[in-house]
Amino acid sequence: MPRPLRVAIVGAGPAGIYAADALMKSDVAADPGVSIDLFERMPAPFGLIRYGVAPDHPRIKGIITALHQVLDKPQIRLFGNIDYPGDLNLDDLRQFYDAVIFSTGASADRALNIPGIELDGSYGAADFVSWFDGHPDVPRTWPLEAEKVAVLGVGNVALDVARILAKTGDELLPTEIPANVHEGLVANKALEVHVFGRRGPAQAKFSPMELRELDHSPNIEVIVNPEDIDYDEGSIATRRSNKQADMVASTLENWAIRDVGDRPHKLFLHFFESPTEVLGEDGRVVGLRTERTELDGTGNVKGTGRFTDWDIQSVYRAVGYLSSELPKLPWDEETGTVPHEAGRVVENGEHLASTYVTGWIKRGPVGLIGHTKGDANETVANLLADFQAGRLAEPAAPEEDAVTEFLASSGVRYTTWDGWYRLDAAERALGEAQGRERVKIVPRDGMLEASGA
Template sequence: MRHVAVIGSGPAGYYTAEALQKLFADDVRVDIVDRLPVPYGLIRSGVAPDHQSIKAVSRRYEATALSDNVRFVGNVAVGRDVSIGELLSLYDAVVLATGAPADRPLGVPGDDLPGVVGSAAFVGWYNGHPDHAALRPPLDGPAVVVGAGNVALDVARILAKTAEEFGGSDIVGHALDHLGTGTHDRITLLARRGPHQIAMTPKELGELAHLSRARAMVDAADLPAPAADAALDPGQRKSVAHLRAFAEAGEEKPVTIAFDFFAQPVAIEGDGRVEQVIVERTRLDADGRASGTGETYAIPATLVVSCIGYQTPRIEGVPYDAKLGRFANSEGRIAPGLYAVGWARRGPTGTIGTNRPDGFLIADHIAADVADGSGKPGRAGLDALLAERGVDVVTFRDWQAIEKAEVANARDGAPREKFTAIEAMLDARR
């Protein structure tokens, strides 16, 4: 019997467990360990609350979690309750599927002013993540969103929506109430490069055209000649088609979502809080890299949300690549018996589905490296260690009780009302 510990219960963790099941059938036992009492990682706390169809993939993970040889071990933090060294002594393989939940710093003067928020924190706030539930972003003036990917679009869309447009979503109540107090009338999206270089996908861009109180706007001067679109792949062409539509005259609405291309923040200024963002114009070289032109201007703002990428938090005893913001690894191998998968392996790139082949890659590595079970105690050893330390472990059945309570607490039309405090989660299972 092979015993495997997977650290992290998001898509990468569950796809790895699924791959191990398919590879070893009944000859493997997988423990999925998470520091939170609730599973699913970014499916629960990262996917936009108004994208419920994407969240439905959690039902696939649930089927894996309820199988006989996989179990969820929640409310157990590596580094606090158990060390990597201890896990390696208990399991034949330890797989780090911790994702990349920390924001990359914006890295400009003033980025520590009140009102500057990373996207992990902002998205975690409206999704009810316990680490960010207390955030109260200032909504009493214009907002600037830095980034050219789907996360930036999510942030802008959430800021622009009316309460009625959140019907059917699982945005948490405290965020919905606070968004309703907002007086912002302009949301500026800053992109260092141009329309042909965005990472925004057509579906997410298209959603901006259907907002009831907000209109997306693009300066036609930022768009390349239409003939240049022929060199793009089909998805990119669709995205740029949306941007071209946004550049045309349209219905005036109370809120403007303005795309500001060829623009990078170089400083954030304000007296005790954000008041404006100093932006420098950029130009692209022959290789598509952006560089500053020296021309600057100011954009008023009381909120700045940085959506420039994420990094994996360090774990004591695990080699780390500070430049790439992830664990140091070679195709997922970190050290004998220790592996990384998903964003913890490759950095924050790809979609939810990208983690599935990643999980099979790591399962193949384990099959090659662990020919037979070593006789290590696996889950029995972990249970004994955690019991000795008085750790309050949450099982998948406990999670189902928590989920049932969240569904029961939902406001009209919403699928659930998430608990945003760990103690409330632990109380709900009882």
């Protein structure tokens, strides 16, 4: 009787779990069957949803329910707290699996090369998100002494950063934030948050719902300058062809014409302001310089030579995430992705046998979480085509016990899917004691202990 197709997926965030789901829905799952192991460097699964989505977004975190159903399937195993390549490298994986899919995502900040960006008080958005999401591998405290803060970028991550900075700590207490994050946010001194985009309202990358949520807080007054509402032919064409862009522009227009209210924290959305320098004094941020831009007719902008210095004591750059290079795989420095053809990893023009990518490591950190499902379907379709054509390399030890014996012999402490249920119960118990749904356990050792690793 033929054995099941054995697949390893490195990364148990949405991209990896969607790939597992696509494998389970394939004809191969029925005959000869599939056996899937997901390897995750964190002790808990769900990747970006657990450590990249703001805690006041329960609607987005609800995606976990669907991902949970996938991981509940008996053909799928989870190995958490596994580092690639420290605990398992590509050669190791090829011993045990017919194919390997990398879905390691993107968790670092893309660089912004302007003078002063390295000053104290200048931060990457990804680092701040990791802190307020209770990531175990970042410091437990965050400096929040600035009263006036700048956020550079006009995407959803910029909105998350701006919203968390502008809300009060007690306003966020009903969420799953741990005690150290609540303590830090209660001490936050920010009264003004300024979000800067170099182009106009029609080019903003906010999703309409995320944008409107800014105005739901009783503590945040969202302010848009009427002079920043401007469109050229390219902008009008974008609004006509893109419903979401049109909704974003309409929301910004409505905010620009209303009277400014008296909510205590002000959140300014600035357009046509291109950051050119972070101003410093004694090694610390004391301001931000921007150049006013104008539309050029195509929806792009050009500089006007008019500069403004803003009174700012802290700067967060939210100009995109960046994936980390994976050892033994080819790498494109410019895009921060693994070279591929429809998910097949390509090195020197040839498919690297049995090796695939999906998610942000495949296409770059763009789009919403749901967009990774299409990535996964494409990658898995090509993996299965290679399997059916006999192009996958035969592993030396395809038995399911082989990888667990290898990890045991290496002394690797790992978590399992059953362990996630225990960690989930422990976090819910912490929340129940405080009248909250959940409180995250932050230390890695604490997560491992609660998981029964």
